[in-house]
Amino acid sequence: MSRPYPTSLGETQPLVPPIYQSSVYTIPDLDALDAIMNDGEPGFIYARDAHPNARRLAQLLAEAENAEWGVITGSGMAAISAIILATLQKGQRILASNRLYGRTVQLFTQELDRFGVATEYVDCNDLAAVEATLKKSPRLLFVETMSNPLLRVVDIAALAELAHDHGALLVVDNTFATPVLTRPMDLGADFVMESLTKIIAGHSDVTLGFLAANDPDMLPAINAAVSIWGLASNPFDCWLAERGLATLELRLRAACENALELANWLGEQTGVKRIWYPGRDDHPDHQLATKVLDRGFGHMLCFELEGGRDAVNRFMRAAPGIPFSPSLGHSATTLSHPATTSHRYTSPAERKRQGITDGLIRLSVGVEPLEQIQAEMAAGLK
């Protein structure tokens, strides 16, 4: 026989929220079921539709993003998928930045094309080009606050205005910035989304996504997409992400300081051809970054080694303390190689256009003492 839950805690409450590791809930009777499903009474039924750990995490993140509501999904890609499924019809169009995470481009081009949704790409740092392309009336304009991997920053407020003038919704992937560095909703975005897998959860043990908006009419369509297409999260990951979120600001601040120092230090090292960090005045979007980002220029930086792929291999072997680990946002410094990981399926010509060369290393800077990272980097560069 199933025992009723919870065991009485008397007047006490756990300080740390419990993990509601249950895929389904018990409901007293049919009237109670109807009250939950039809009248919005509190309660849960089936975890793919909603569960307490996701609900709580979504509220915390929506507050952080200054959004009216938020929804947790099983990954960052699931969050993008949910927005697409909830907002687009066959025959509608997406206008997207021509500098995006490789899988996002695959989703738009390879997958959505099959469902009759066409995507066009534009340089979102060229506002005149954006305006010209918006004349084709896309439903969505999709950008990353700071692009993966070269950290190109976009003017969210200007893009929001242009999108709205042409009846499009602006969707901002804020994964690299997080609400600590910028809040796209305050700048006019219609949707903000993040891969929580990265620095928000922050310990490389979670795969989750988040999306938020202000328009209450969008929420039922998003909830339906998450439930029907099976994009939901699991309770334990949400619980871990909530714990990560508690230290996000501290971790990001420390990582931003390390990243700026490292970027400048790298500029003095031999064998380094080019550095991409928005906090340096040689980054093409440095001025814009000072306007769009608060409290730091981010924990990500890229540098290009002379000697291409062979030099990258030598660096990796000589600096095992900075693991080659194709994600980002871990508490310790890790590196990735965009040409063979995040942009592996991007054509060589397109990689060339973006500046994603075979010698490019993407560094996710952690919170270790700076000297420790520098020592390992120095070993790699030698």
Ligand SMILES: Cc1ncc(COP(=O)(O)O)c(C=O)c1O
């Ligand atoms: C900018 C950006 N958006 C979205 C995603 C997808 O997130 P996830 O891996 O959680 O699906 C990633 C993953 O690397 C990313 O870098």
